[in-house]
Every structure is written in C-alpha cells, then in structure tokens.
Amino acid sequence: MPSTLFHRAAALLTTLMLSGVAAADWTQRSAENMRPGVTALSQDVYSLHMTVLWICTAIGLLVFGLITWSIFAHRKSKNPVPATFHENIVLEVVWTIIPFFILIGMAIPATRVLIHMEDTTEAELTVRVTGSQWKWHYEYLAYEDDNNVGVGFFSNLATDPAVWERPILSGGLFPVGSARSRVGAEREALSAENPNTFNYMLEVDNKLMLPAGQKVRFLITADDVLHSFWIPDFSVKKDAIPGFVNESWAKIPDDAVGIYRGQCAELCGRLHAFMPIVVEVVPQDEFTAWLEEQKAASAEGPDMTPFADLDEAMAMGEPIFQRACAMCHGAEGQGGIGLPLAGTDLMNNSDRVQENIDILVNGRGAMPSFRAQLSPKEIAAVINFQRHAFGNDGGDLIQPDDVQQ
Amino acid sequence: MSDHHEHHAPTGLKRWLFSTNHKDIGSLYLWFSFIMFLVGGLMALVIRTELLYPGMQVVDPDFFNQMTTVHGLVMVFGAVMPAFVGLANWMIPLMIGAPDMALPRMNNWSFWILPAAFALLLSSVVLSIFADGNPPAPNFGWTFYAPLSSTYGPASTDFFILSVHMMGISSIMGAINVIVTVMNMRAPGMTMMKLPLFVWTWLITAFLLIVVMPVLAGAVTMVLTDRHFGTSFFDAAGGGDPVLFQHIFWFFGHPEVYIMILPAFGVVSAIIPTFARKPLFGYASMVYATGSIALLSFLVWAHHMFAVGMPLAGMLFFMYMTMLISVPTGVKVFNWVATMWRGSLTFEVPMKWAISFVVLFTIGGLSGLMLAFTPADIQYHDSYFVVAHFHYVLVPGAIFSMFAAVYYWLPKWTGVMYDRFWGEMHFWNSLLSVNLLFFPMHFVGLAGMPRRYADYALQFADYNFWISIGAFWFGISQLFLLWVLIKACFLKKGEKATMEVWDNPEGLEWTVPSPAPHHTFDTPPIIK
Numbered sequence: 001m002p003s004t005l006f007h008r009a010a011a012l013l014t015t016l017m018l019s020g021v022a023a024a025d026w027t028q029r030s031a032e033n034m035r036p037g038v039t040a041l042s043q044d045v046y047s048l049h050m051t052v053l054w055i056c057t058a059i060g061l062l063v064f065g066l067i068t069w070s071i072f073a074h075r076k077s078k079n080p081v082p083a084t085f086h087e088n089i090v091l092e093v094v095w096t097i098i099p100f101f102i103l104i105g106m107a108i109p110a111t112r113v114l115i116h117m118e119d120t121t122e123a124e125l126t127v128r129v130t131g132s133q134w135k136w137h138y139e140y141l142a143y144e145d146d147n148n149v150g151v152g153f154f155s156n157l158a159t160d161p162a163v164w165e166r167p168i169l170s171g172g173l174f175p176v177g178s179a180r181s182r183v184g185a186e187r188e189a190l191s192a193e194n195p196n197t198f199n200y201m202l203e204v205d206n207k208l209m210l211p212a213g214q215k216v217r218f219l220i221t222a223d224d225v226l227h228s229f230w231i232p233d234f235s236v237k238k239d240a241i242p243g244f245v246n247e248s249w250a251k252i253p254d255d256a257v258g259i260y261r262g263q264c265a266e267l268c269g270r271l272h273a274f275m276p277i278v279v280e281v282v283p284q285d286e287f288t289a290w291l292e293e294q295k296a297a298s299a300e301g302p303d304m305t306p307f308a309d310l311d312e313a314m315a316m317g318e319p320i321f322q323r324a325c326a327m328c329h330g331a332e333g334q335g336g337i338g339l340p341l342a343g344t345d346l347m348n349n350s351d352r353v354q355e356n357i358d359i360l361v362n363g364r365g366a367m368p369s370f371r372a373q374l375s376p377k378e379i380a381a382v383i384n385f386q387r388h389a390f391g392n393d394g395g396d397l398i399q400p401d402d403v404q405q
Numbered sequence: 406m407s408d409h410h411e412h413h414a415p416t417g418l419k420r421w422l423f424s425t426n427h428k429d430i431g432s433l434y435l436w437f438s439f440i441m442f443l444v445g446g447l448m449a450l451v452i453r454t455e456l457l458y459p460g461m462q463v464v465d466p467d468f469f470n471q472m473t474t475v476h477g478l479v480m481v482f483g484a485v486m487p488a489f490v491g492l493a494n495w496m497i498p499l500m501i502g503a504p505d506m507a508l509p510r511m512n513n514w515s516f517w518i519l520p521a522a523f524a525l526l527l528s529s530v531v532l533s534i535f536a537d538g539n540p541p542a543p544n545f546g547w548t549f550y551a552p553l554s555s556t557y558g559p560a561s562t563d564f565f566i567l568s569v570h571m572m573g574i575s576s577i578m579g580a581i582n583v584i585v586t587v588m589n590m591r592a593p594g595m596t597m598m599k600l601p602l603f604v605w606t607w608l609i610t611a612f613l614l615i616v617v618m619p620v621l622a623g624a625v626t627m628v629l630t631d632r633h634f635g636t637s638f639f640d641a642a643g644g645g646d647p648v649l650f651q652h653i654f655w656f657f658g659h660p661e662v663y664i665m666i667l668p669a670f671g672v673v674s675a676i677i678p679t680f681a682r683k684p685l686f687g688y689a690s691m692v693y694a695t696g697s698i699a700l701l702s703f704l705v706w707a708h709h710m711f712a713v714g715m716p717l718a719g720m721l722f723f724m725y726m727t728m729l730i731s732v733p734t735g736v737k738v739f740n741w742v743a744t745m746w747r748g749s750l751t752f753e754v755p756m757k758w759a760i761s762f763v764v765l766f767t768i769g770g771l772s773g774l775m776l777a778f779t780p781a782d783i784q785y786h787d788s789y790f791v792v793a794h795f796h797y798v799l800v801p802g803a804i805f806s807m808f809a810a811v812y813y814w815l816p817k818w819t820g821v822m823y824d825r826f827w828g829e830m831h832f833w834n835s836l837l838s839v840n841l842l843f844f845p846m847h848f849v850g851l852a853g854m855p856r857r858y859a860d861y862a863l864q865f866a867d868y869n870f871w872i873s874i875g876a877f878w879f880g881i882s883q884l885f886l887l888w889v890l891i892k893a894c895f896l897k898k899g900e901k902a903t904m905e906v907w908d909n910p911e912g913l914e915w916t917v918p919s920p921a922p923h924h925t926f927d928t929p930p931i932i933k
Contacts, residue, residue, distance in 0.1 A: 031849075031852050031865075110780060201860060201862045244646070
C-alpha cells in the first residue's frame with residue numbers, strides 16, 4: 001500500500017532524474033540538482049555525480065537508520081542495563097575494508113571521465129578567452145585550416161544597472177513572494193519578453209558564437225586578477241590566470257543549437273557577480289557565414305567617419321558610457337571605485353583633452369586601457385559624452401581622428 | 406600548600422590580565438571565541454540580508470565582499486580555533502591529572518595577543534563603515550588569493566597581514582604548550598594509550614598547527630613583500646605565479662580544516678560514552694584513525710584547486726588521496742554508532758548536541774566525498790555546494806561539538822547546572838534553523854549559483870530567501886546560549902552540580918569538586 005510519503009518521494013526522485021534535460025531556459029531546469037548539460041562530457045559528469053550522490057545517500061541512510069534505531073531501541077527506559085563491549089576486531093576490519101572497495105569502484109569511472117575531460121587535442125576551432133574586471137574578451141584564433149582568423153570582441157553584462165541598483169529601502173527591486181511569478185523593476189510579468197528581468201544578471205551585449213558539431217578549444221587567461229570561465233551546460237570550468245594560459249574544450253552536438261549561460265566562478269573583486277558568459281551555438285554553415293562577416297568587418301578597419309555634431313556624438317557615447325564606464329565612475333559620473341567625472345577639472349579644462357584621450361586609450365593606474373575594447377570612434381563618442389554630460393562643459397567636439405591610436 | 410597559592414591570586418582586572426592559571430586563561434579563550442562567534446555571525450547576517458532577494462538591496466557589492474572575507478577570518482581564526490584552545494586549556498590538565506599547563510606564562514601571552522590581532526583586523530571594518538571615503542576592509546575572500554590580495558588589495562590588506570601573523574604566533578604557542586603538557590605532565594600511570602581521546606585529538610592537532618601555521622605566515626609575508634618590497638612571488642609579469650599562492654595557502658588550509666575538526670571528534674568521543682553508559686567503542690582505532698587523517702591531510706591540498714589547470718597525474722593523485730580520507734573518517738562515525746549501540750541512552754542537552762553532530766557532520770563528510778571526484782568537482786567548484794559542504798562540517802560539525810562541550814563541562818566549570826529549558830530551546834532552534842540555513846545551499850549550488858556572489862539570477866531566488874530566514878533564526882537562537890552562559894557563569898543560578906555531575910562518567914575531571922577549584926592536582930593522582 002503506497003503511502004502519500006512514498007508518492008512524494010517518487011515524485012521528487014523523478015524530478016531529480018529528469019531535471020534539466022534539454023532545458024530551454026531556467027524555468028524548465030531543476031532548481032535543486034546539477035544539470036546534465038548538452039555535451040557528451042557534461043552528461044558523463046552528470047552520471048558520475050548521480051552515481052556518487054546515490055551511493056552517499058545510501059551510506060547516509062544506513063548510518064542514520066542505525067542511529068535512529070539505537071535512539072529508540074537502546075534508550076535507558078527500554079534498555080536499563082547497557083552492554084559492555086568496546087571492540088570487535090572483525091567488525092572494525094570489515095568497516096575499514098568495505099568502504100575502501102566502494103571507493104575503488106567509484107574511482108574507476110571518475111578516472112575515465114577525467115582523462116576524457118583533459119583531452120584538448122584535435123580541436124577545429126580555437127577561441128582565446130580573457131577575463132578582466134569585469135568582462136570577457138573573446139578572440140577567434142584558428143578555425144579549420146585558417147590559423148589567422150583575427151576576429152575578437154568584448155562581452156559585457158547587458159542588465160541595466162538601474163535594474164539592480166535599487167535598494168530595498170526605496171521600494172526594492174523584487175516584490176516579496178515567489179520570484180518565479182512576478183519580478184522586475186516595474187513589477188513586470190516574468191516572461192522571456194523581458195530579458196532584463198527574465199535573464200537578470202545573465203544577459204550580455206555580445207554573445208560568444210560557437211559552431212555545433214565541432215570540437216572547440218578554449219585558451220583561457222586573464223588580464224588582471226583571477227577569474228574562472230564556467231559554462232555548466234558544457235561542464236567547462238577553468239580558472240583564468242594572468243600570465244598563464246589554461247585549456248579546456250567543448251563539443252556541442254548538432255541538435256543542441258541554442259543559448260547557454262554561465263558565470264564567472266572565481267572571486268575577482270567588486271563586480272564578480274556581474275560578468276556573465278552567454279554562448280550562442282549555431283549550425284556550422286551559419287557559424288561560417290557569421291565568421292566571414294566578422295572577418296570582413298575587421299578587414300575594413302574601424303569606422304572613422306566624423307560626427308556631424310555634438311548631439312550625434314553624445315547619443316552614441318551615452319550607451320557606451322553606461323556599459324563600459326558607469327560601473328566604476330557611476331551612472332551620473334559621481335564616482336565609485338573610479339574617480340568622479342562630474343565637475344572635475346580634467347573634464348572641464350579644455351587644455352586637458354589630450355590627457356583625457358590618453359587615459360582612455362592607454363589606461364592609468366587602476367583604470368584599464370580601452371584601446372582593444374573600443375574603436376577610435378567609440379572612444380571619441382564617450383569622451384564627448386563625459387565632457388558634456390553631468391553638468392560638464394569640456395570644450396570642442398572631439399572627432400575619431402583626434403583619438404590617436 | 407594550596408591555601409598558600411590561593412592567597413596570592415590577584416583579583417579584578419589584574420587577575421585576568423596577568424593570569425597564568427589554565428582555568429582562567431581557558432575561560433578567557435572561551436569568552437573571546439564566543440564574542441567573535443557573535444561578531445562573525447552579525448557579518449553573516451549582513452550577507453544573508455543582502456541575499457534575501459535578488460538585486461542589490463542594502464550594501465555595495467564591495468562591502469559584501471568585505472563581509473564574506475572578514476566573516477570567514479573571524480569565524481576560523483577568532484571563533485572556532487580559540488574555542489578549542491580554550492577547551493584544551495581548561496580540560497587537558499584536568500584530564501591528565503596535571504596541576505596546570507606546562508608553560509603558563511606563554512599561555513598568558515598566547516591568549517592576550519588575540520584581542521590585539523582582532524582589534525587590528527576589525528578596525529579595518531570599522532574604518533570601512535565610518536571613515537571618509539569608506540576605505541575598504543579586506544575584500545578578497547578569507548583565502549586571499551593573489552593577485553587580488555597582493556597587487557589589487559586595498560590598503561587594509563596590511564592590517565590583515567599583521568593580524569594573521571599575530572594569530573599564527575598565538576596558535577603556535579598554544580600548540581607548543583599542549584604538546585609539552587601532554588608529553589611531560591601526565592599523572593603517574595597515565596600511559597599514552599590511556600589518554601582520553603580529547604587529549605589525543607588535541608595532541609595531533611597541535612602538531613598540525615606547528616607544521617602549518619608557519620606556512621600561512623610565509624604566504625602572508627610573500628603577499629606583503631609583493632605589495633611593498635618589489636618581489637614578484639605571485640605576479641607573472643615579474644616571473645612569479647599566482648597559482649603558487651594557492652599551493653602554499655592550501656598546504657596550510659587543508660590541515661587547517663582538520664585542526665578545526667579533530668578536537669571536535671575528541672569532544673564527541675567523551676560525551677557519547679557518558680550518556681550511552683558504555684565505554685567508547687574502538688578506542689585504539691580512534692587514535693589510529695585520527696593519526697591517519699592528520700597524515701593524509703598533508704597530501705590532499707590541491708583538491709581545492711582542480712580548476713586551476715593541473716597536470717592530469719596531479720589531479721588523479723589528489724582525487725585518490727582525498728577519497729582515501731573518507732576511510733578513517735568513516736571508521737570514526739561507525740565507532741560512535743557502535744558506542745551508542747545497545748547502550749543505555751539518555752538525552753541530556755550535551756548528548757543531543759553530540760548525536761546531531763554525528764548525523765550532520767556525516768552529511769558534510771559525504772558531500773566532501775562527492776567533492777573529491779575531480780570531474781564532478783569541476784561543476785561543484787566555487788559554487789554554493791562547496792559553501793554548503795564546509796558549513797556543514799564547521800557549524801553543525803565543529804561548532805555543535807563546542808556547544809556539546811560547553812553544556813557537558815559547564816557544571817564542572819561553574820558549579821551549577823545549565824538552565825535546562827533554555828538549553829533545550831537553544832538546541833532545538835539551532836538544529837532546525839541550521840538545516841534550513843545550510844541544506845538548500847546544496848540545491849542552489851548544484852543548480853549553478855557561484856559562491857561569493859553579491860547578486861544572483863532569478864532561478865536561485867526562492868531558496869536564497871529561505872536560506873536567509875534560516876540564518877536569522879539561527880542567529881537569534883544563539884542568544885539563548887548567551888543567556889544560559891550568563892546565568893551559569895555570572896548569576897550562578899541553577900541546580901548545584903555534584904562532583905560527578907552525570908551518571909558515573911569516565912575521566913579525572915569528575916574526581917575534583919564542582920566548580921573545579923582554582924588549583925587542582927597539586928599532588929598528582931595515581932592511575933592504575
């Protein structure tokens with residue numbers, strides 16, 4: 001006669017076993033268990049995890065069962081005269097040897113999966129992944145026979161700071177109650193149409209594009225502090241270490257095109273939680289077309305057309321500022337980790353324009369260089385914006401040509 | 406003879422400042438660690454308040470990092486370690502029939518360094534909150550990985566480095582004292598294999614401390630010279646290696662986690678036999694298991710580093726060694742269960758803590774075994790699964806064993822029984838809340854939430870809410886203990902404790918009056 005408890009346990013078990021298979025987004029994935037992921041490797045890791053989990057659960061239940069039995073059967077009221085035994089060589093040898101053999105049984109599949117995981121040979125695409133505070137830089141180095149692809153871009157968090165910088169004292173970002181039903185700055189309905197809230201903290205401006213069906217090798221490094229490149233669905237996690245290059249790989253099956261999300265997994269400073277990873281896996285032909293397009297664009301060289309007027313430059317500069325600068329210098333230029341920009345001499349003294357450009361291009365102290373990350377036109381746009389926003393009045397319009405690379 | 410001593414004991418502040426008495430110094434350690442436990446707990450509540458809902462709610466992400474960092478440092482070096490040193494001070498001389506610790510002046514010094522060390526560390530938090538411009542406190546995690554702590558560390562990193570040096574000196578002196586005392590001052594007839602298991606576990610812990618605390622001192626010194634004296638130990642640009650830092654840190658760090666749990670094994674091995682009315686099962690195997698765990702603890706450090714990019718052979722070695730540790734740990738758990746088996750059990754408050762220790766520590770041990778499997782660890786690493794694991798072994802592990810010890814020996818220390826009602830309240834509230842607090846962390850960790858995150862994606866929202874509720878509940882529950890302690894220690898209210906306190910317990914500490922007089926065993930007892 002199955003009890004209610006039995007039914008509940010069975011239901012939980014089913015959820016645990018099936019959770020996360022081919023989940024399109026997080027609402028369809030287990031909130032309790034590891035996801036199986038989409039690669040053969042990640043599914044091997046998942047099976048290993050489930051095997052070990054069940055063995056540990058069995059051992060736990062055995063031990064807890066004995067303790068519970070003892071608590072009820074051997075309490076003083078039921079067993080007033082205690083036994084006096086205090087050793088049993090046979091028993092002690094048995095419970096040392098048996099765990100040892102269980103461990104050997106578990107070590108064999110673990111070793112097999114680990115050897116597979118560490119084999120980064122024969123990759124068809126090589127992507128260099130560089131972590132920096134607090135964004136990822138992806139560079140396509142080699143694809144099939146082309147060893148000089150030369151395509152690269154930065155990937156920043158796209159969730160608007162206005163969405164997360166809302167202290168609870170001023171109304172709070174999220175309402176009390178289940179976040180699954182109602183969420184968002186404007187208490188928007190939680191649906192995939194609101195990427196800012198639906199994929200809160202997991203949306204980026206430029207996704208890492210990967211082909212399906214081909215082995216991809218990641219070369220992972222960092223510019224400043226440690227980061228860690230983690231994509232759970234591929235079972236890829238490798239630390240990004242400044243000055244060293246680590247390797248990892250993924251082969252996403254043909255039927256697994258789609259979007260996969262990961263996050264930085266090694267504490268890297270203030271905005272550690274704010275540098276997600278988004279991967280878009282596309283069919284091979286689509287990937288090849290995309291890569292050709294990117295190559296053509298980078299061969300053309302940067303867009304150097306001058307701005308027509310200050311308004312055009314400011315309109316282009318504002319979103320770039322909010323994306324790349326506001327995290328340190330504040331959305332209103334009020335400062336933060338970085339120095340304030342509003343009302344400062346550097347921003348308002350027209351003799352210091354060249355210095356301003358130089359800091360953006362080459363960096364200074366903790367301020368990183370943006371030479372690789374922004375085009376001359378984008379740098380010019382940001383400079384125009386910051387010198388004329390927040391009450392600043394920093395002189396004439398700067399053109400892309402003024403930004404000497 | 407003993408009267409002569411009593412008359413010379415100073416009173417008031419001087420008694421505590423200049424004390425060389427193991428019981429006074431033990432009490433100082435215990436109170437200090439309890440205060441640090443509350444301070445570190447408050448920081449945990451700041452963390453949990455921020456994580457109650459998604460979105461940055463109350464603090465800046467950098468202050469969040471400062472809280473996780475200082476919470477970890479305070480709990481490890483300020484709460485758990487000094488608590489066990491305090492317990493060692495009080496109990497080791499009483500358990501081996503010695504009149505005091507072997508090196509009483511050094512004992513005084515090793516305690517009084519600690520308040521200075523923590524004043525220095527905590528002053529950086531005070532400055533971060535109140536000083537102009539909020540100069541950050543240490544914000545790189547308690548593991549202070551370079552280069553975040555070296556090249557990128559805030560100015561307060563130097564406060565942190567000096568205070569860790571002081572804590573290290575204190576720990577090494579405490580450890581030397583334990584070893585010298587146990588080796589030289591056992592009562593006649595107290596052979597090594599007659600030592601109470603608490604003394605054994607502490608002896609082994611003391612050796613671990615002496616080996617690894619200098620390694621930690623080396624690590625912080627290298628960070629210091631990288632910061633100020635132009636070295637590049639951890640800076641690739643100067644020929645160094647950030648991964649070297651992790652190897653050095655975890656060569657200290659892994660034995661350190663056994664430093665925090667071996668004395669707990671000793672405590673539980675004292676309490677369970679008393680309330681099972683049956684001798685400890687497998688005493689000799691307990692001693693050998695403790696020794697094996699201590700030796701293996703030096704061979705597993707890199708299992709904290711499976712994601713840094715090690716050679717395959719290295720990963721396999723550290724995986725196998727880590728799995729091996731579960732064998733002696735399992736032996737201990739089986740021995741405790743066998744001690745209870747067919748005993749005549751009663752469930753006084755210390756026994757409740759001890760049994761819940763065995764169960765919950767086992768959960769932490771099993772998740773530790775899961776973490777040993779390198780390929781699976783690639784998914785667990787730096788997620789909340791790890792946070793769940795080490796909190797299970799540290800909170801319902803080490804800290805519950807401390808609670809068990811406090812309730813077990815409090816009548817001996819103060820001469821009065823603890824308040825049973827508030828003791829039960831403390832136990833049941835802590836037991837329920839600690840699981841609400843830490844169990845769902847396994848879930849969010851497996852589902853993919855990285856640790857040390859000031860803000861998180863929506864799929865983690867619901868569990869984080871309940872985790873925070875568990876945290877507040879657990880925090881409030883500790884105030885019950887504060888009341889139990891005030892009542893027994895200062896108000897001296899409660900049922901008068903007998904010399905034996907419990908039903909025929911084993912051990913020399915139960916042969917002296919309750920409360921234990923200022924000086925005990927001036928004439929050593931003879932052990933047959």
